[in-house]
Amino acid sequence: MEELIQQYTDHAKNGFYSVHLSEISNKGNQAFTTSDIHNEKGVLLARKGVNIDQDVRQQLIKHKLLKPLDSHIGLKHQADTQTLINEFRLLMDKYPDLRVVNEALNYGAEFEKLLQLERLHPLMTQKLTVLEAQMHSEFEKSIFAAWLSTMIAREMGLGMDERRDILVAALIHDIGLLHLDPEIICSNRKLSAQEWRTVRAHVIVGKIIADSVPGIFPEVPRAIIEHHEDCFGAGYPFALNEDQLGIPGKVISMTDSIHSIRVKSFKNSQRTLGDITPYLQLNPTTNGHEVYRATMSVIKKSGLQPVRLRPDDCPQDYAKNLGKQIDILREAKQALDDIHENLLELSDRIDQQDVKQLSVIAAVTRRIRSTLHESGLLSSEIAQWLHKERDLSDVDEQVMGEFNEIELLIKELTWQIRNTVRMFYSYSDSDTTRDTMMLEHIETSIQSIQDIFNRLGGG
Numbered sequence: 265m266e267e268l269i270q271q272y273t274d275h276a277k278n279g280f281y282s283v284h285l286s287e288i289s290n291k292g293n294q295a296f297t298t299s300d301i302h303n304e305k306g307v308l309l310a311r312k313g314v315n316i317d318q319d320v321r322q323q324l325i326k327h328k329l330l331k332p333l334d335s336h337i338g339l340k341h342q343a344d345t346q347t348l349i350n351e352f353r354l355l356m357d358k359y360p361d362l363r364v365v366n367e368a369l370n371y372g373a374e375f376e377k378l379l380q381l382e383r384l385h386p387l388m389t390q391k392l393t394v395l396e397a398q399m400h401s402e403f404e405k406s407i408f409a410a411w412l413s414t415m416i417a418r419e420m421g422l423g424m425d426e427r428r429d430i431l432v433a434a435l436i437h438d439i440g441l442l443h444l445d446p447e448i449i450c451s452n453r454k455l456s457a458q459e460w461r462t463v464r465a466h467v468i469v470g471k472i473i474a475d476s477v478p479g480i481f482p483e484v485p486r487a488i489i490e491h492h493e494d495c496f497g498a499g500y501p502f503a504l505n506e507d508q509l510g511i512p513g514k515v516i517s518m519t520d521s522i523h524s525i526r527v528k529s530f531k532n533s534q535r536t537l538g539d540i541t542p543y544l545q546l547n548p549t550t551n552g553h554e555v556y557r558a559t560m561s562v563i564k565k566s567g568l569q570p571v572r573l574r575p576d577d578c579p580q581d582y583a584k585n586l587g588k589q590i591d592i593l594r595e596a597k598q599a600l601d602d603i604h605e606n607l608l609e610l611s612d613r614i615d616q617q618d619v620k621q622l623s624v625i626a627a628v629t630r631r632i633r634s635t636l637h638e639s640g641l642l643s644s645e646i647a648q649w650l651h652k653e654r655d656l657s658d659v660d661e662q663v664m665g666e667f668n669e670i671e672l673l674i675k676e677l678t679w680q681i682r683n684t685v686r687m688f689y690s691y692s693d694s695d696t697t698r699d700t701m702m703l704e705h706i707e708t709s710i711q712s713i714q715d716i717f718n719r720l721g722g723g
């Protein structure tokens with residue numbers, strides 16, 4: 265941990281933060297210095313009272329700073345409780361299903377009160393202001409996380425202190441992104457292994473920043489660094505296991521997954537949070553059973569139901585297409601089995617450097633194989649049923665609901681397998697010592713998964 269913190273201290277002091285500060289003035293806000301800024305050798309870089317413009321930014325970015333840049337910064341307009349409440353209300357307007365959850369659980373007033381009671385340190389509201397202006401979707405995600413994670417916390421019966429820690433951590437869990445290269449962070453292209461490492465560093469940078477906030481409760485920085493871990497030991501930055509993880513990080517990890525599915529995967533479809541259940545059922549232990557149970561309970565109490573999709577094309581084609589996707593998953597399963605075999609065979613040969621990362625891949629592979637098994641998607645019953653439905657002429661509402669559920673399961677499993685492939689590439693591109701023979705074996709299997717998925721279309 266110390267080594268990683270050391271490695272990212274300068275990013276947390278400035279990194280690319282001054283780039284965002286210089287840009288927000290174009291959006292109607294102005295960042296200025298509230299004290300003289302020196303580099304680590306004591307040389308003056310910018311005087312008190314100057315605006316962060318292009319020139320100042322150039323000067324700051326070239327040097328290692330003595331103190332974190334944010335401690336020298338004032339903003340003409342800074343976000344406050346009302347800003348957060350407004351964003352929350354906008355979120356409810358934008359996604360009517362969230363409003364259904366909010367109203368069914370009678371949570372809106374309680375959440376707004378929670379926001380009002382929590383006096384966020386100006387350093388945090390400064391980051392949230394910049395996040396709102398520069399990465400609005402991340403800001404919206406923070407509000408979503410704050411709302412849903414504190415609702416899950418209430419459902420878990422957690423006390424007010426823990427709910428407060430979860431609220432604060434959820435609001436600022438991704439602020440580390442503001443300090444990393446925006447060209448990488450905001451990119452839509454395929455990232456290299458090195459670039460993925462940069463993205464992943466946001467949890468470390470975020471923790472360093474949170475640690476610097478006076479009076480912060482220690483659970484907050486801890487939740488920030490743990491929000492991409494999971495209970496299988498398949499997360500980052502430390503691949504910790506369930507017993508090593510705190511509740512707040514687990515809850516935020518859950519809400520981030522739900523956010524990603526609701527906002528990205530369900531985009532351009534009629535799906536709502538009512539369609540999240542198959543995902544949850546496939547992942548009951550990823551963030552710990554208590555978190556799973558409370559989340560399921562929230563969705564259940566909301567009364568939201570999965571949508572009955574009525575695709576424009578005919579249901580027979582739908583059934584045929586699902587069958588095709590299941591065949592592809594079956595092939596991918598075979599390749600995963602090969603990787604598993606290789607890992608077993610070669611486990612004595614890998615050296616200490618490799619062990620951690622490869623055991624993570626092994627953990628993920630094991631997890632997907634068992635999830636695939638438990639999903640029942642590859643069973644002959646499903647195949648026969650789909651085959652039968654292909655020949656039916658009328659559209660049955662219930663059948664359409666079942667198609668929908670199957671499609672959701674396929675999507676989630678496909679995502680998990682793709683993620684494993686990505687993890688493997690991060691490993692094979694890294695500088696750690698490698699066992700060449702093992703790499704060759706596994707690379708062949710990974711390549712075959714890649715080929716299989718290329719047939720599914722879309723990277």
Ligand SMILES: [Fe+2]
Nearest residue numbers: 437438491492
């Ligand atoms: Fe994150």
